[in-house]
Amino acid sequence: MAISKYGPYGHPNGKIGKLVHYMLNGQPVTRLVGRRTKSSPAQLVNCQSMAVTMRFLNHQSVLRFINSGFELEARGTVKNQHNLATSYNKKFALKGEYPNLRMDYSKVLLSKGELSAPKDTKLIKTETGLELSWNPEMPDSWHHGDDIAMVLVYFPGTQEGISFLNASKRETGKHSIPLTGEFKDDPIEVYMCFKSADGKEISDSVYFGNLNGEADTPEEQRQKRKYVELKARFDQVSVAYWQNIEHNGGVVVETKAFRNLQTEYLALKAKLDNLPGKPS
Known part of the structure; x- marks a missing residue:
């Protein structure tokens, strides 16, 4: 609903159908209601x-x-x-x-x-x-x-x-x-x-x-936090992975638990190699 303070022929204030009317720095402005679409x-x-x-x-x-x-x-x-x-x-x-x-x-x-x-x-x-x-x-x-x-x-x-x-x-x-x-x-x-x-x-x-140098952007800060979190998880999995192999005298024992551990180890290692945010 729009309010027309100056009669039927004055500039309204509010929404009428697909139009929005308002004042901007003393100027009457009318625009279409925005519609969400996929951004180009x-x-x-x-x-x-x-x-x-x-x-x-x-x-x-x-x-x-x-x-x-x-x-x-x-x-x-x-x-x-x-x-x-x-x-x-x-x-x-x-x-x-x-x-x-x-x-x-x-x-x-x-x-x-x-x-x-x-x-x-x-x-x-x-x-x-x-x-x-x-x-x-x-x-x-x-x-x-x-x-x-x-x-x-x-x-x-x-x-x-x-x-x-x-x-x-x-x-x-x-x-x-x-x-x-x-x-x-x-x-x-x-x-x-x-x-x-x-x-x-x-x-x-x-x-x-x-x-004191250039500051990181918010996106770069986010990438560094993500890298640190992933690196911490990789370090935990890596210790368990190599301890398992060492415990078996350097021989890989193909159990279900080891295969799951090896899959996570290799996946985390591949992510770390290609993840932005790695310390320079």
């Missing part, structure tokens, strides 16, 4: 692309950053900050092949604007955390030393993050971020942009770099 290879790729992008962008710290980073870009359009960030990063910041698509963190964009972005950037891990530095010089008279640095530190392995929307001024040329021991050795991805003190300008975000 292209649809599977698209679904995972969206899932990987959403897993990153929907983290609270990333949302805070893009809500400020794409605010000016979204003004005057029917799109919001999240729409714009999703559209760009889903198209340009993914890598790999299905079903192992992952974020290409070096190509992620978290803010967009005309303000001069950080230059000559450097990222260093210290005993207490992170040290970010950049060239504090102004490229021209329109950009000032009181521009505000916005920083995002993201930990893809645990999908945690910290955002600093008022970190330092451009003129300081550096910013320190303390980190506890549990995070210092995890994979780390760092981003920064500048926003003018009056909030009327913002720069494109800049990728400061990665520390």
Whole structure:
């Protein structure tokens, strides 16, 4: 049932037959009701692309950053900050092949604007955390030393993050971020942009770099867990298998119990030889 607040000729809100009517950012929208069908290879790729992008962008710290980073870009359009960030990063910041698509963190964009972005950037891990530095010089008279640095530190392995929307001024040329021991050795991805003190300008975000290597994707983590579980079972069966042979003086005694044990041993060995997730 749909409700027509503005009379029979106004835009309804709800479902009528196979159509759904609703408002999106002040715009009346009508679409067909979705229907479940078998997904094509292209649809599977698209679904995972969206899932990987959403897993990153929907983290609270990333949302805070893009809500400020794409605010000016979204003004005057029917799109919001999240729409714009999703559209760009889903198209340009993914890598790999299905079903192992992952974020290409070096190509992620978290803010967009005309303000001069950080230059000559450097990222260093210290005993207490992170040290970010950049060239504090102004490229021209329109950009000032009181521009505000916005920083995002993201930990893809645990999908945690910290955002600093008022970190330092451009003129300081550096910013320190303390980190506890549990995070210092995890994979780390760092981003920064500048926003003018009056909030009327913002720069494109800049990728400061990665520390501690690349994190595994959820699929890779699943494969490693599966390998560990299978390897543990193989080790148990392997001990029983060779103990049985040794107990009989190295001679294979073709009993039903031994044949079952041998079948499982050989099947597990073949799986381990071809299973992804094996330690490198």
